[in-house]
Amino acid sequence: MHEEDYMKQPLAYIHPEAKIAPNVVIEPFVTIDKNVEIGEGTRIGSNVTILEGARIGKNCNIFPGAVISAIPQDLKFKGEETLAIIGDNTTIREFVTVNRGTKSKGQTVVGSNCLLMAYVHVAHDCIIGDHVILVNNVQVAGEVKIDDWAIVGGMSAIHQFVHIGCHTMIAGGSLVSKDVPPYVKAGREPISYAGVNSIGLRRRSFTNEQIRDIQDIYRFMFQKGLNNSQAIERIEAELPASNERDEIILFVKNSQRGIIKGYYNSENKE
Template sequence: MKQPLAYIHPEAKIAPNVVIEPFVTIDKNVVIEEGTRIGSNVTIMEGARIGKNCNIFPGAVIAGVPQDLKFQGEDTVAIIGDNTTIRECVTVNRGTASRGKTVVGKNCLLMAYTHIAHDTIVGDNVIIANATQVAGEVRIDDFAIIGGTSAIHQFVHVGSHVMIQGGSLLSKDVPPYVKVGNAKMSYGGINSIGLRRRNFTNEQITGIQNIYRVLYQSGLNNTDAIEKIEAELPASKERDEIILFVKNSQRGIIKGYTSTSDR
């Protein structure tokens, strides 16, 4: 439904049943799929790819030019997955030559004033609460929940099923299934409530707990802890995911609450 008070570039590709409210601006090289609703005063810039049944609230800006001085106007995109809700004044910048795209997955909720910077990849079923600031080239995996007013440093990797306390400052990678909190941003146990809500069995949860006891409470460094986990704990999808995450971490993982610096 085209609103006469909206500006829609003639080259934009918009499904017939998309709802567009007054004072929306939609640029060229934009695709919006069926069932999506675009609230008033939303700006959708070149390179936006918006999926089905999304709901974008007033004041949001999708596919803005990256805030990266290395950006030279290359042809990049910002992708929003199906059934994702983007609340008031959220900004999602498009990619740079680094990855070529910024992605927000399916069934996500980005609360008001959240910023998703260039080349960030957000998985499916992710919730990012109000005023969270996500820097460039961050990766946030499926089912992660990020508390409000958090800030995530460039290149950080947040694992799946993670719960991040509001007001967090993340400069290290966060491995899967854990809770992170307190002023020093350390491990605070596993996200057992969230895992039960997603139908993880007691056996799976116990297995994850045992892995993190070795990683964070055995007094071993990460390399020795991973060797012990591989040698002594039974193989499972969760075990292998955690091991791979730690081995591939570029910034190092968050510290444990038993580290010397916490005493």
């Protein structure tokens, strides 16, 4: 930073090796460690702590009390040099914590144009896409992947290694222990399929035809009594090829934890 920038922040501690772009607003009682980079136009609220390894993009807004790039809460971590990366135009509300990575992936990533509401925790080595919303007090365990445009309701807990697909909507208070495929709504206990996220898809300019095709795919996956292999075989044989179809099939085939089940009630306990 330039000397005049220091003069504007007499109550903040900024390590002399931190790289702070022009037009960054740093409020009182902020701590910024060495090996930190912050892009232009970002605002850092009071009492924010930004530790070694943080890479924060342009035009972000980080609210008071947040802690970015603290070391992982992982006993296997041995002090290796890793990163916590925040994309451009992302808002991080009060008391959010984003831990940096371990040697597993080397970095934790939160994409651009995201909103992390108050008290969200993002653990080590998570990869969160663009336009993701994590509502108040969502707790994300290590090495979770959340794809673009996903919305996770407040008070939800996401198990380590879970993969949440793009354009999903997860109900508040969910315990997410299985992978959630793209374009769906998920909720209930245990977490299960609750339909296609048609409202969200329309807001993002998906056509009615695209939405109907997605609904047809998930009828095979969740409503015909088929296992995943049988469903994929029928989908490939009977439904037209599309980007959405191929993305859903690839997601299911690559799932490491298994995908959520269909609607769970007293007559359907599989």
